[in-house]
Amino acid sequence: MTLTCKTRPPPQNLDAKLQFLFYKDGRVLGLARDSLPEFRIPAVRKEDSGSYWCQAKITSIKVKFSHRVQIEVHRVPIGNVSLEIQPPGGHLMEGEKLVLVCLVTGGTGDIVFFWFRGARGLSLKTKTQRSLMATFEIPAVRESDSDQYYCAADNGYGPSLSELVSITVRIPVSHPVLTLRAPEAQLVVGHIVELHCEAERGSPPILYQFYHEDVALGNSSAPFGGGVSFNLSLTAEDSGNYYCEANNGQVAQRSEVVPLNITVPMEDRNEVLTSGAMELLLGILAPATLALLFCCWLKRKMG
Incomplete structure (x- = not known):
């Protein structure tokens, strides 16, 4: 002017x-x-x-x-009000920082910004500044911060509200615990062993993976949290170390290693020994048989 x-x-x-x-x-x-x-x-x-x-x-x-x-100077009323979140998407892990950015498309003079939580409009923060944007931060979100949020702006003509934005906060899984459940203390071939893996903390769904000596056995999902089980019918080759992993979308967590020792019955041992002896005998006789056949063939050819 x-x-x-x-x-x-x-x-x-x-x-x-x-x-x-x-x-x-x-x-x-x-x-x-x-x-x-x-x-x-x-x-x-x-x-x-x-x-x-x-x-x-x-x-x-x-x-x-x-x-x-x-x-007389009249202020320009506030235009559209919107709420943006950082990081975008509305899905955060517990402990991450949440930034709620309130934006207006127009308006002059001092603007009062408000942030609210939930449908009932629990007031979180109020700021007054001569700007078309203002921010409110939650330094480390918790699972209890999951809710709907909105903001409002007012420069003297009454507050204008943004749309609701949903925020979901997930808890990373803790290290799971692997438990072996067997019918008897001494495990033998043929027993059914239940491998149970469970993480104490973590937002569902949680995907569990079972391993034997770093070889994947199978996986199962817990859509509502808790643990899962995997049944294993024991053979002589199933002795060794077992562990499981839990993952709900961030970093997979591994359990402690649990050893599994299987007692092989005597008859099974005899079968194993007999099989081994036969393999050894065949290994010795096969070259001798080939040599004998070669000699017979050579004698016929010369005779």
Whole structure:
């Protein structure tokens, strides 16, 4: 906004240098030494409303005053209000930082920003600033922070509300515990052993994976949390170390290793020994048989 003071010097003082002053509500605007016929207000505000006039000083004793002009500055109402979240998507792990950014598409003057939680509008924070954007942070979210959020902005024309934004906070899984459940203390071939894997903490769904000596046996999901089981019918080759992993979308956590020792019955051992002896015997006889057949073939050819 530019204020201009216009006057004509008297005929007898056409070459006189005029000095100008501008007033608002009785207060001098700018510096008296400027003495320019214009006064500029770069960006008017609501507070600039008031009564304005100017003064033209022709000589040290002759001063002219303009009529008073009443100026009313009206603020531009706030446009659309929106709530953005960082990180985007609305899905966070417990301990991450959540930033709620309240944005307005228009509006002038001081804007009061509000942040609310839930359908009942629990007030979280209020900020007043001369800006079209304001932020509110939750440094480390917890699972209990899962809810709907919205913001509002007001510059004197009444609050304008954003849409609801849903926030879901998940708990990373803890290290699971692997438990072996067997019908007897001494395990033998043929027994059914239940491998039970369970993480004490972690938001569902949780995917569990079972391993024997780093070889995957199978997996199972717990859609509502808790643990899962995997049944294993024991053979002589199932002795060794077992562990499980739990994963709910962030980092897989591994259990401690649990050893499993299987007692092989005597008859099974005899079968194993007999099988081994047969393999050894075949390994010895096969070359001798081939040599004998070769000798017979050679004798026939020469005879």
